[in-house]
Amino acid sequence: MTVLLFASIAEAAGARRIELPVAAGDTVAAVRERLLADRPALRRFVPTLMYAVNEEYVRDxxxxxxxxxxxxxxxxxxx
Amino acid sequence: MLVRVTADELRADEAIAAVASPAAGAIDLFLGVVRDNNLGRRVGHLVYEAYPSMAEKVMAEIGAEAKERFGLEACAILHRTGRLEIGETSLLIAISSAHRASAFEGGRWLVDTIKKKVPVWKKEVWEDGEAWIEGPESLGMQQAPAGLTG
Structure with a gap:
């Protein structure tokens, strides 16, 4: 799967696009936590972060x- | 419906032409323009970034909802990206409607809703620094627990 990052969180990550393996039954929150495990500095964005899967807003x-x-x-x- | 995210200059005549309708008695036009100050700081210029494909999709959904809610004839929504100087137009909305009241109300609702939902971001660039702006009206800020929004 592909994770897209924008604006402030893209600058903090130093990346706009990250490819990650996805496991069966993965939720947005599970993917986010895998991403944050390698990039703890991004955790500060979580309280106000919104998510979109295939360009539709979704909950985590x-x-x-x-x-x-x-x-x-x-x-x-x-x- | 004319909906576009573009790095090109936004032109009001194009938006007006896109909403023209024989059934319309009013066309309402809104321009969001870059101002030279925010929260007491002097702004040199802005840089807009978008998730273009999703932004256009959300703008089209919002436009369709506005037409339904306010009985509009047509609407056009254009947002610019890239570096914008003071006075340039970042957001352009045109609405046509049978009567002026629904055009004004629909326009107000459209701008408010765009600021909540459309995945576009602005960075303010000052003489001595820069920062991405978190829109106080954005859905993301509204979900934040008190004390975590700063």
Missing amino acids: DAAVPDGATLALIPPVSGG
């Missing part, structure tokens, strides 16, 4: 299908 208990794109979305500030 949503399933992540094989081959999905998970976007980590910090508070938006368009307009």
